[in-house]
Amino acid sequence: MALNVLVIGGGVAGVAAAVTARSLGASVTLVARGPGATALSSGAADFRQHPWLPQDAVDDGLRFVRGLGYAGDGNLWLLSPLGCPKRTVLAQPFIAAGDLKALPKDARPAVVALCGSQAIEARLQAKGLAKHFPKAFALPVELYVHRSDALRTIPEIAADLDQPGRRTQLTEALRRAVRASGATHLYLPTLGYAPEPIDAGVPVYEMLSAPPSVPGIRLQRALEKSIDIRGGIVERRPDGGVQIISGTSCEPLEAHAVVLATGRFIGGGIRSDDRLRETVFDLPVWAGDRQKLVPLPTEELFSQKASGRHVGLTAGLRNLEYGKVFAAGAVVGGYDQSRDEGGLVIAAVLGVRAGRAAVRFVQNVQNAQRASA
Ligand SMILES: Cc1cc2nc3c(=O)[nH]c(=O)nc-3n(C[C@H](O)[C@H](O)[C@H](O)COP(=O)(O)OP(=O)(O)OC[C@H]3O[C@@H](n4cnc5c(N)ncnc54)[C@H](O)[C@@H]3O)c2cc1C
Numbered sequence: 374m375a376l377n378v379l380v381i382g383g384g385v386a387g388v389a390a391a392v393t394a395r396s397l398g399a400s401v402t403l404v405a406r407g408p409g410a411t412a413l414s415s416g417a418a419d420f421r422q423h424p425w426l427p428q429d430a431v432d433d434g435l436r437f438v439r440g441l442g443y444a445g446d447g448n449l450w451l452l453s454p455l456g457c458p459k460r461t462v463l464a465q466p467f468i469a470a471g472d473l474k475a476l477p478k479d480a481r482p483a484v485v486a487l488c489g490s491q492a493i494e495a496r497l498q499a500k501g502l503a504k505h506f507p508k509a510f511a512l513p514v515e516l517y518v519h520r521s522d523a524l525r526t527i528p529e530i531a532a533d534l535d536q537p538g539r540r541t542q543l544t545e546a547l548r549r550a551v552r553a554s555g556a557t558h559l560y561l562p563t564l565g566y567a568p569e570p571i572d573a574g575v576p577v578y579e580m581l582s583a584p585p586s587v588p589g590i591r592l593q594r595a596l597e598k599s600i601d602i603r604g605g606i607v608e609r610r611p612d613g614g615v616q617i618i619s620g621t622s623c624e625p626l627e628a629h630a631v632v633l634a635t636g637r638f639i640g641g642g643i644r645s646d647d648r649l650r651e652t653v654f655d656l657p658v659w660a661g662d663r664q665k666l667v668p669l670p671t672e673e674l675f676s677q678k679a680s681g682r683h684v685g686l687t688a689g690l691r692n693l694e695y696g697k698v699f700a701a702g703a704v705v706g707g708y709d710q711s712r713d714e715g716g717l718v719i720a721a722v723l724g725v726r727a728g729r730a731a732v733r734f735v736q737n738v739q740n741a742q743r744a745s746a
Contacts, residue, residue: 375400376735378728379615379626381607381653382634382642384411385717386702388596389437389724390632390731395600397732402626404617406606408593409640410703410710411717415581416468416588417451417461418443420718423708427693427726434722438463441595445469452484452560454494454583456501462718464581465588467568471560471578476506483512483556484580485547487530489523491562498560498580512559514550516543527563531587534565547573563587566594592717609654629738630731634701634724637689642704649688651704656695659706660688683709693726697734701727 376399380391383405391403418438422431443463450473453459458473476482482502486495495511502509517525525533533539547559551574559577566587571577582588605619607626616625635642635653644650645666649658660666660674661684667674674685689706693699702720703710710716 376732376739377402377628378630378632378731378735379404379607379628380632380634380728381405382409382632382636382640382702382704383407383593383596383602384409384634384636384640384702384720385438385441385592385596386636386704386720386724386727387632387634388600388602389434389721390634390699390701390728391600392437393433393725393728394632394732397729399732399735401600402603402628403600404603404605404607406604406641409636411596411636411720412589412593413584413586413639414589414592414717415454415459415583415586416465416579416592417449417459417581418463418717418721419710419713419715420462420722421708421713421715423715423719425707426719426722430722430726430729433725434718435463437721437725438718441592441599442466443469445472448474450474452498452502452580454498454581456498458505459581460713465579465591467564467577467579468581468588470576471558471580473505476558478506479508480506480557481508481510481555482506482558482560483510483550483554485550485559485561486511486513487562488517488525490525491527494562502560510554510556512550512554512556514543514546516546526585527582528585528587528590531563531565534563535567540565540569540571544571544573547571547577551575566591607653615653629697629735631698632701632724632727632731633698633704634720634727635704637703637706637710640703643688643706645688651690654695654698656690656698656700658688659691660685680712683711686711693723694730697731699727699730699734 378399380403445463484499486492499511605617701723708714
């Protein structure tokens with residue numbers, strides 16, 4: 374009998390689950406209503422060990438993320454969009470190469486502004502970088518010189534750099550800027566969607582990105598290449614089964630096991646209405662010890678400081694299994710992705726784990742049916 378696994382969610386957790394279940398022989402249907410948090414991520418892949426994490430899936434989760442092109446020695450210090458160093462385990466290759474640990478203290482690193490509107494960010498980032506590398510500075514380069522170029526966004530620039538001949542022009546502009554400024558290393562806001570090495574006379578790196586994030590879009594594209602993703606919204610039917618809503622069509626779907634990889638607030642897996650809700654099966658959701666995100670006069674759920682503890686942001690499921698439903702990724706709560714408590718790698722680890730658990734569950738049910746027949 375075919376072993377049907379439905380995966381709900383097309384972010385890193387859902388795709389890790391789907392690829393794992395498929396490799397174990399399952400027939401997998403992956404449905405996603407659109408991109409979630411994965412497509413907004415910065416280019417880094419964070420990970421922290423938690424006691425509840427399934428250790429047997431950690432190595433495979435890390436391998437899955439590396440298989441998507443992420444690289445690094447497990448202890449990277451990268452230039453964040455706010456100008457402070459961000460610690461992470463893996464990153465996309467042109468970002469990981471800019472590991473600040475490897476930069477000599479007397480380096481003269483430059484944060485490149487490719488167009489007028491980036492000059493302010495570049496100055497902010499260079500100011501942050503100068504706390505660790507005192508000679509750091511912001512460096513405008515002459516590539517987008519027309520008035521209409523001033524407000525180009527980073528995703529627009531990335532698409533432009535992928536056009537034939539544009540990378541050569543960028544290389545020439547960077548070389549001129551290096552000669553004039555004496556920069557020893559260049560940090561660029563983007564190298565295009567399909568980056569290639571650039572010979573500007575000094576090492577050229579890409580920075581981590583804030584949304585809309587070119588590295589995040591790159592990652593989402595890489596995931597979409599690894600498995601077919603069907604567009605649609607999965608809903609629970611009144612009889613307990615599920616159906617896929619796509620446009621005006623509504624199709625019931627029978628699955629032996631389901632992986633729930635619907636993300637948190639951004640992905641759409643968790644909502645906060647009169648109470649916290651898991652959106653497909655209405656499973657119980659917790660933020661710390663609360664099931665509601667009420668405004669509190671204390672800092673119990675949200676700290677007044679950005680760097681404080683925001684228990685409200687850890688909202689999610691407490692368990693990994695609910696009958697034939699296996700939860701994976703950010704829909705599982707208990708950790709705050711914005712505080713470096715783990716992000717993409719935890720999602721991948723939980724995805725691998727859920728893919729395996731779903732297949733094992735179906736095999737056990739089928740074995741029991743065979744034994745009793
Ligand atoms: C701005 C930002 C920056 C980040 N930066 C980093 C970083 O630097 N490093 C890091 O490690 N992590 C980072 N993260 C966190 C990381 O992106 C997430 O932890 C991770 O992507 C979660 O993956 P996921 O697959 O669980 O969820 P998501 O990527 O959110 O995917 C959820 C999927 O479920 C789908 N879905 C939801 N409900 C349904 C439904 N009913 N039917 C069908 N589909 C449904 C959505 O459409 C989506 O495809 C960042 C997050 C954000 C928001």
